[in-house]
Amino acid sequence: MKSNIAAQSTLQQRDRTPAITKIVLVAVFLLGLAIIVTGWMGMREYALSGFSSEAGYDAVYKLSGDVESAWQKSLKPQLDGLDASSRAAVDEAAYEMLASTWESQKEGGKAELDEALTEGGERSERLYKLLYTTYLVNGPKVAASARKEITGVDAKEQSAFQKALLACITDENAAVPAAAEKAVGSLTGLDRQAMLMQTFFVSSGSTESRLTENANAIKKSVRDKGVQLSAFRMIVNKDVSWLWKLVVSNSRSVILVGIIIAVDALLLIGLMMMEKSWIVDFKWLLILIIVDFLLLFQMMPLVYMLIKAFTPDGKFSLETFKRLYTYSLNLDALQNTLIAATCTMILGTLLAFPLAWLVGRTNLYGKKFFRSLFVLTYMVPPYVGAMAWLRLLNPNVGTINQWIRALFNLSDAPGPLNVYTLPGMIWVLTCFYYPYAFITISRAMEKMDPSLEEASRISGASPVKTLFTVTLPMMLPSLISGALLVFVSAASCYGIPSIIGSPGRVHTVTTRIVEYVSLGQQGLNDATGMAVFLMVIAIIILFISDVVLAKRQYITVSGKSVRPAIVDLRKWRIPLTVLVSLFAVIVVLIPFATIFSTSFKNDVGKSMFEPANFTTVNWTTVFGRIETMNCLKNSLVFGAVTATVGIVVACVMSYLLQRTRVRGRKIPDFLITLGSGTPSVVIALGLIMTMKGNFGINIYNTAYIMIVAYLIKYMMMGMRTVVSAMSQIHASLEECSQISGASWLRTMFKITGRLIFPSIAAGWFLIFIPSFYELSMTTLLYSSTTKTIGFQLYEYWTFTSQPMSCAMAFGILLIVVILNFVLNRLTKGEFSI
């Protein structure tokens, strides 16, 4: 009976809620609009002031407080001490001076002054405040020595001195105090009066230094433009509330907040209308938080860049593109990028497919070892690989070139192989991006039902025939999406082209973008034009692999673990094992060994074992420097913060995607996928262009901008891991816990959380590791205090010494390998990278 009543009352509540929710949401939307309007008004006020930066405006506000206190503490008592006629004379002199100053700076300045003085409040008070400010803004003209003398005196003397000064101002014949004599010098008339007045203000006490400091800030932004009336109005006008001041000095942020509130309200209304339910779902708030973050830091920069590229001067024009793509260097870069990415894709896939098949589906010796070896390459920073190959294939001192020359008795002329060429770059790109295809393809191979192949065998097809008629066609979607992944990764890679391409003048789109960014404002526009090219490629590929291929995906995760049918290689077993080993030695072992040995060399051209060439000085120098340690700390901290925030989002998203049918859950999923598919350089460029205060957020040159960039790029790695783990756990396990009396939260922690913990840990590391050694985005976003180890390594390689950078590279590799080991232990061998 009781429960019946309770049910009824909730029913009634539900009936009532729609109206309330609608009203509240519309109110929130209107509030957002109101905030936008307020911000817009603030922006107009701000524009009136003529300041070019928020800092200037902030200074004015700080100053206005200082002016007030100076008036109350110092000026007012002294002026009050004068008799009426003296006071009138001082006022008159002050007015004359101020008027002449304003007039000298701006036509009609005197009229403006008169207007400012009639605006209410005591005229004299306003007059002195304005005078005071004017002097602060224009700088005291008192000679430095005089100022020192003046401020050096004690309070009693100072008071006497100031009185004497005021007397001088009213009476031209009165004796000038000794300390001020130097300042006045041979000035006469109004100039003399002005100097006396200035001296008076400058001497007015302890606030001096602080006021000068503020004044400097103002001067910086105001001086060139001349003194603006409204700024002074703001200073002298006591009626301005702190809130309005806040709005004016942060008008863009206010508008942004308004837009967010309004957009969220609209989104929520939209979701509710689609759902036809007017009860606010808690999950929608989670979605909104994630969506807001991504809209702000991912979509706004990207859209802004697109707009900016097509409207360089505020009007639609293709000028930027015309200029960029008729410039031969850019054209070369474009061509190089396309050729390199295409070749890398083809080569990488041609390597990855047979490797994945041999390792996954045959009785090759040492399958497991090879598998982890190839996957491990995925975790190595590409630029480290580039460094290794540079050491090996340098036309002059490259180890392999030296071997070949010795082997074939060639002359000491450079060559025969040269890494500083397009083919050289393609080779290195292939070595480091084929694992992307390898992982995608072998995952699909493992998931394929072996009886599909057995059915072909029993139908009379040989293993090879089966490979081509059944295995390959069924894997084609995965194969293509792996290949596309290689293509887009190679096209948007910066580390390898910058290390290998730049010295050889093989430019790519990414290196051109970074070069343009370093050119400043005009460069930024051109960089945008180049970035749009990468963005378009990435979006097309994302569309193909996520929309077109996903529909043709045959291989789905089955709950059953399948034991793949193993093909007996028979007489080919040993030769193929040798071939795979050779590949592993060339692609994995030799580069790492090179890095290792180079780090112990004095002269990179000689062997590590030659006398006097072995040294540990590279290691001790690199890791003995505080700067290295700072960079390492930065990298670890940024990586950890990114991974932690990212994995929280990943868990929330997995829950929303796997356990709820809440409408709108696909929106953040889509945005996160889009973000991770966007080339790093494009993400960073977008952030540079929009996060420096021009849109109300100023995180430029801070750690935040880097963490945001890493999050956008790598969050999805964590999300996919957790999502797939959660999809393996049948919801009935959770339902069973709840039916046993555990609350939702307890169930999440005790059952789901416990079961997917290994994946959560793996997801954390999958975000952490690439963030830890990131280079492409860091190159564009770092500041002197936020340098990371990856960038430090790059600088060492370019400007300092190759052996030292090899020591650092090997250090990074060690950290990655140790982390991998920790992960393996932590998840009881279930996960390693």
Added chain:
Amino acid sequence: MATVTIKHVTKAFGDNVVLKEFNETFQEGEFITLLGPSGCGKTTMLRIIAGFEKPTTGELYIDNQLVSGGKTFIPPEKRSVGMVFQSYAVWPHMNVFDNVAYPLTIKKVPKAEIKKSVAHVLEIVHLSQYAERFPNQLSGGQQQRVALARALVAAPKLLLLDEPLSNLDAKLRESMRFEIKEIQRQLGITVVYVTHDQTEAMAMSDRIFLINRGVVQQCGSPEEIYNHPANQFVADFLGKVDFFKGESANGRIVFPKMDGQSFAYNGPRTGKVEVAVRPENLYFAEDGILEGTLEAQYYLGDVDDCRVRVGETLVRVIANGYEYKKLTNGQKVRLGVRDFMVFEDDGSLEQMLQIQT
């Protein structure tokens, strides 16, 4: 139309022996079922016949030709065998026609002939109108029939079926059972059928091989192994059965746990015995030989499932449905016994019934 001869075949995966000493000949046109609980080794035997696994020891002949054993190993594609997989293994990237035509395409049969054969076999499995469809547009039962058609299209001498019906719903399973049997009768091919479903085995087979823990427990026609089980496991696996411990002496078996009640026995066994009684072979009768109290009745429509307490023992009786509620719970009843089986009680019953997983 083919014979399969299995000689001393064993199979071990590492230390795990899954098949011990299999010796048998499957005759031409026979419908053979390998029956047993999951993990008993029946699928391994089938895969050895298909050529997906090599026997650890022993030899396998198809039509008196050695296909596995010693140094000889003929790969699956050369064995001319048809097979239907548990998961159907219908290729998702080919339509029904291409799936079915595949074995003929591999054999490079002329196109016109392929068309004819495929049309014929699709007719047999009632899928003629679906030739152009892709597997994802078919139901589970239809996919199953595509797999069957593909296995039959090349007119194999031997058809292997690996639990082909286990993924279908009960109704469909029943009708497919008879379709497969019908097709086998029409084509007269030898079939080796793997299942863990005893009803399926009983309905279709000429001979059933009941396997547990890699050992054939009994082989024979369905009636034979149902009515004359070789041991307690066979009796237990096929149908329902209750075991009672007793003492056989002087032409009677005495049951200590039934208050010492007894009934006549003329068989050869004496001393400790296990008496296996199928619940449907017990009936309520005024002149029954066992006396007890009716404890519960469960009405199942066609039958009435009852529990009768005889001494310390709870005995299950399956009576006709119309007898439901003719008796009341707590009432004294007498039970007649139509048939029973007597096994030696060597204390191994528990172990034998334990199913290996």
